Amino acid sequence: MSESETMLYVSKIKDGTVIDHITGGHALDVIKILGITGKEKRIITIAINVPSKRFKVKDIVKIEGRELKPEEVHKIALLAPHATINIIRNYNVVEKQRVKLPNVIEGIVKCANPACISNSNEPVQSKFYVKNEEPLILKCHYCGYIMEKSDVLKQF
Numbered sequence: 001m002s003e004s005e006t007m008l009y010v011s012k013i014k015d016g017t018v019i020d021h022i023t024g025g026h027a028l029d030v031i032k033i034l035g036i037t038g039k040e041k042r043i044i045t046i047a048i049n050v051p052s053k054r055f056k057v058k059d060i061v062k063i064e065g066r067e068l069k070p071e072e073v074h075k076i077a078l079l080a081p082h083a084t085i086n087i088i089r090n091y092n093v094v095e096k097q098r099v100k101l102p103n104v105i106e107g108i109v110k111c112a113n114p115a116c117i118s119n120s121n122e123p124v125q126s127k128f129y130v131k132n133e134e135p136l137i138l139k140c141h142y143c144g145y146i147m148e149k150s151d152v153l154k155q156f
Helices: 027-033 070-079 149-153
Strands: 016-023 044-051 057-064 084-089 092-098 104-106 127-132 137-140 146-148
Touching: 016 027, 016 070, 027 044, 027 057, 027 070, 070 149, 146 149
Parallel strands: none
Antiparallel strands: 016 057, 016 084, 044 057, 084 092, 104 127, 127 137, 137 146
């Protein structure tokens, strides 16, 4: 059999978003971050641990009929710092962007330290410094608490 006879192809989407180059094994986390439950009445395609030339494996998520908001892209960057977001209209890529994890993250995740001032009733927005992208390491601006990817995943 030729390679084309053994490959399974995923159909193109007409309009929506394709999130490519997600860190292998994190597609379901991305779905969770986006609040997708499967009851949205739209086509969602999830590919996990797909062979990749750049990385050994990657995940891909295709969402028909939905374009991501900037804050959703920032959340994805926490889990998949090498992901690309493709906006599809009428079966064509009209916009392509790489997610970029900013050096400072504000208001997206909460500090895992319950004693941190950002978790009190004070009007303080959470703020973290990105110490490392992969593996993810965040340092709280207020209390110095170090958070890892597992701490971030618990919040979504």
